[in-house]
Amino acid sequence: MGRTQRTRSRKKSSQFVQNMDHEETLINLRKFLARNGCNDEVNLKLRNFPQTGRGLATTKNLHENDILIKVPYDLMITYATLKRLNFLQIFTPSSKLTIQDLLTTFLIFERHKNDSFWRDYITSLPSHPPWLPALLSEHHCELLPVDLRLAAKKSRRLLEESWSRVKGSIKQGWTCSCCGMKVDRVFDLHSFTWGFILVNTRAVYVDPGVVGEGGGGVLSDEPCMALCPFLDMFNHSDKAKCSAELKYEEGKLFYQLTTLTSYKKYEQVFISYGGHDNVKLLMEYGFFIPGNCNDCISIQSEEVFRVLRLGLGEGQYRFINRHDLNKELFVGESGPSFNLKGFLFVASSSASEVKDFASVVYTDSYPEEFLKSEMKDMCRKLLLCEMAKVEESLRGLKVLKVNSVIIDFLNCRHDFIKKLCEML
Ligand SMILES: C[S@@+](CC[C@H](N)C(=O)[O-])C[C@H]1O[C@@H](n2cnc3c(N)ncnc32)[C@H](O)[C@@H]1O
Incomplete structure (x- = not known):
């Protein structure tokens, strides 16, 4: 278990789920919804959860394709x-x-x-x-x-x-x-x-x-x-699946959320804000998920050249640029991205060795040696360099008064890079 997870587990064990339904602002919100024709299909309860903060819990078992909520379009701010x-x-x-x-x-x-x-x-x-x-x-x-x-x-x-x-x-x-x-x-x-x-x-x-x-x-x-009142109380999970649609019912337009994931009675119900990695979640929403299954570590193309001391011949340069292989470079739990793999292969080959890069990259027929050792070594070096940057950043930020979310995030990123190195 990594540092961030340990801290979170400690916090979790010392906190309980708190009922928030008696809070005046939330009682008024419910009255506002009821007055305006918004029926809570599954009787969702507002709770304060130790790990995610305020969110919604279900009071009954929920199955795939159950409607979570239907908000009249007139109640939304559009x-x-x-x-x-x-x-x-x-x-x-x-x-x-x-x-x-x-x-x-x-x-x-x-x-x-x-x-x-x-x-x-x-x-x-x-x-x-x-x-x-x-x-x-x-x-x-x-x-x-x-x-x-x-x-x-x-x-x-x-x-x-x-x-x-x-x-x-x-x-x-x-x-x-x-x-x-x-x-x-x-x-x-x-x-x-x-x-x-x-x-x-x-x-x-x-x-x-x-x-x-x-x-x-x-x-x-x-x-x-x-903006959609009440519906915006759902927190995000990387594991959640849901669908959203605007639909007419008896001539009235509703924004409807349906869960594609099942939940047990009293569990927190999550929705998906998208298949975001932790950087995106942090930047856009101010939180991250330790163990996020969509997480990955981005690598800048300049870093590949600098860390691996690679130089490109004209043919290699042209191929990489023409196929945009210098974009979307990252390593995730399933290894390097398609582009990073191709980029590393092209950049580390001598032009005379392989004439037709496309036939290798686009048919995924990389040589055994490249897949088993060269690619992994290069990825490991790149990840270790990213890890050193995280450590340097933590050293700099820890002595300053910065929001703890960024420190927790960097610790989590550090643990994640370590895990990726071990998985290679
Ligand atoms: C649409 S709101 C969800 C409801 C919000 N928690 C509230 O109290 O009003 C989105 C915000 O909720 C928080 N959030 C959502 N999912 C989360 C999660 N899995 N862990 C921690 N915070 C989360 C983040 O602050 C995010 O910007």
């Missing part, structure tokens, strides 16, 4: 909601904003109102959003291994760009018609960060084709994100 409520009027007509910008701004706007229709939903949302690496300072970011650093910087850039687009798009001199509050009192960076992260971590995908919500106007992308 692009159509914003249009229907004339919310888009607060922006200048020439604005170009993404659906994420718009949902974030709407959420903040509704939160500041006393009489919002979504008040009970909004007060059930976490007052502090999950911590994401996008919130790391520039200096702390620099201490991360390169793939994490790039991903954290990209997430921060997206947040900053969104904030600057929204700030620059609200009509000059706008004040709230319900309370007279000025624009910068309703929307400031702090509230924007809250809204942006909540939309990012909780929005569901809606097919704009199904709901007939054409973009246009201020919208610069597809209106394919929406």
